[in-house]
Each structure stands twice: as C-alpha cells, then as structure tokens.
Amino acid sequence: MTRALVLGGAGFIGVATCKELMRRGVETVAAGRKDRPYGTFTSYVAFDRTDESQLVRALEQVEPDVLLDLACYQPGEVDAVARHFKGARYVFVSTGVYPNLDGRPAREEDFVPLEGDPPAELDYMNGKRWCETVLARSLDLPWTVIRPPAVFGPADHTLRIAAYLQRVEDGGPLLVPAESYERQAGLAWVKDIGYACALACDLRKDLTHKAYNAAFEGVSLRGLIEGIARATGKPARIHPMPFASLPDGASPYGPDPRRSAGYVLERSRKELGFEPSALEDALAETLAWYRVAHPSHPGYANRAQELAVAGAA
Ligand SMILES: NC(=O)c1ccc[n+]([C@@H]2O[C@H](COP(=O)([O-])OP(=O)(O)OC[C@H]3O[C@@H](n4cnc5c(N)ncnc54)[C@H](OP(=O)(O)O)[C@@H]3O)[C@@H](O)[C@H]2O)c1
Structure with a gap:
C-alpha cells in the first residue's frame, strides 16, 4: 500500500485531496502547523516547515512513499524537501505560473524556469515560479507538479x-x-484538484519531472x-x-x-488520466x-x- 504524507492536508484543497487518496486506498497522513486532533478520517502530524528540523521529524515519523505538498510557497522550502525526502514521488502543488499569453489557453510548456538566483522577497506568484525553477534544477528529486488556477468549492x-x-x-x-x-x-472545483493530486500520487504512472494543468475546460x-x-x-x-x-x-x-x-488539458488527460467534473x-x-x-x-x-x-x- 502506498503511504502519502500530505503537507497542508487540513487546508481547503488538502481535505479534498486526503479524502480522494483514502477513497483510493492510499494510507494518508495529513500535516500542518496547528496541533489538531484531526477527527475521524485521517491521521495527522503537527509540524511547522519554517523550522527544517520539524520537516525532517515528520518525514522520519511517517516515512512516506509520496510527499504531497500543498503548503509550499518559497524556493528554500523546495530545497529543504530535496535535501531530506527519500521517497518515490514529491508532488508539488503550484498555481497558474504562466506569463501573460494575451488570451491564449496555457499549455504546461508555457512556463519556462527562471534564470539566476531568487530575490530575497517574493510575492505569491513569483514564489511559486521560483519553487518550480528550483524543481527544474533538482533532477535527483522525483517531482511532479500540479497547476490549479483559481479554485472554488465549499469553505473556499x-x-x-x-x-x-x-x-x-x-x-x-x-x-x-x-x-x-x-x-x-482559469477555474477549478476543489474536488477536481483533490482528484488531480491523488492521480499524481499513483506510483504506477511515470509522471516524473512533469507538470500538469488541472481545471474546468x-x-x-x-x-x-x-x-x-x-x-x-x-x-x-x-x-x-x-x-x-x-x-x-x-x-x-x-x-x-x-x-x-484558462488551461489546455491535453497532457493531463493523456498522462494523468484527469477529467474535470x-x-x-x-x-x-x-x-x-x-x-x-x-x-x-x-x-x-x-x-x-x-x-x-x-x-x-
Ligand atoms: N485556493 C486556490 O484557489 C489555489 C489556487 C491555485 C493554487 N493553490 C495552491 O494550493 C495549495 C493549497 O491551497 P489551499 O487553498 O488549500 O490553502 P490553505 O487552505 O491555506 O492550506 C494550506 C495549508 O498549509 C498549511 N501550512 C501553511 N504554512 C505552513 C507551515 N509553515 N508549516 C506547515 N504547514 C503550513 C496550513 O495548515 P495549518 O493551518 O494547520 O498551519 C494550511 O492548512 C497552495 O500551495 C496554493 O498555493 C491554491
């Protein structure tokens, strides 16, 4: 049985993701900062990734095959994962990192990794662009990226x-x-993003070093x-x-x-098996x-x- 550690698993998209993983028979452990008794449907580990030793402890405690990251916003956080994660797949949840395309739907290859070093201060979008840039340079890490646009659903x-x-x-x-x-x-239903994230955790599929769009069409x-x-x-x-x-x-x-x-879904349909609701x-x-x-x-x-x-x- 695959074991997944879901960083940010108690958040908006995280809950939808954990539900879908468990529905698929994946042993699922959610993680986040709050020390919450996580209720009835999954196990939970409290950690704060701003303290790298807490990430290391969570990884040692759970020993996940898949690390699904819904709480990563800065390139240094990707570096820390690359240093410590030894499992089979790291799924990074990104966003619409694409440049302006003047009304053309985005294909995954429209994002090109950045050059140079990241500035000290990064806003949300540039933080995600730099996270993906670090991934593109980390070829020892078996990463897969999911790119949702604006997501809605209950508790948005x-x-x-x-x-x-x-x-x-x-x-x-x-x-x-x-x-x-x-x-x-660029719109998506939270349940569909949970579904896309769960599909990306399927170790039978070769999704290494690929990014996938997930959205309505x-x-x-x-x-x-x-x-x-x-x-x-x-x-x-x-x-x-x-x-x-x-x-x-x-x-x-x-x-x-x-x-x-919005997005072109051709690659995610073909390789991930994603279909929007x-x-x-x-x-x-x-x-x-x-x-x-x-x-x-x-x-x-x-x-x-x-x-x-x-x-x-
Ligand atoms: N919502 C959207 O429309 C949207 C669109 C595109 C992409 N995304 C991406 O999808 C991911 C999830 O988004 P979301 O809307 O579900 O966000 P969310 O509800 O805020 O969930 C993020 C979770 O990350 C955890 N977290 C944050 N900082 C942390 C830290 N320092 N250490 C440990 N855990 C931490 C939080 O858990 P605690 O509260 O327990 O600390 C929170 O539950 C994000 O990466 C976001 O960029 C979201």
Missing part, C-alpha cells in the same frame, strides 16, 4: 466564488471585463455566472465593461485579458455551503459604487 477561504454568488443573489448587475468574460477562464466567466443564475433561479444580469475600469473587487476571477484564457455539480455543492455559511467577499463592500457605475443605483 478566498471567498472569490462568494463574490459572484452574492451579486447574483441580490439581483443587481454583475460587472465583468468586456474583453475576456466570454473566454475560457470551456468554462467562461459568463458560463459561471449563468450557471449560478440557473442554480439559484435568479437572472444573470451581466454588465460588461473595460477591464481597466472595473471597480476593485467587482470581479475577483478577472479574467485579466493579458493573462491566459461538470460545472453544475461543483456549483450545487458550493451553493449548499454558501447557503449555510453565507460568507461575504471583501469586494462586496463596494457594491453601491458598482451599482452606480452600472447606472443601476
């Missing part, structure tokens, strides 16, 4: 999906970028909003306007017209959470300004 701590649910629910117009709202957007911002409208029985009052004039927080999924138009299934589950939790996206605080911009105040 980014609250970006709530932004659209709230606006459809209040019946007012939704301000979206005119240049790109009908293009494929063919879902635009328009499609998402119309899907929410169908699921809630409300109208989809889409109000396109230039991306540059959108009020802050009005459309947190963008899509920024300079960026890629239907948007409707993802929205039904997310809506059930939203109706109970009723979270508010921070950008919704500017709703009066948006309505004024749309001439609906």
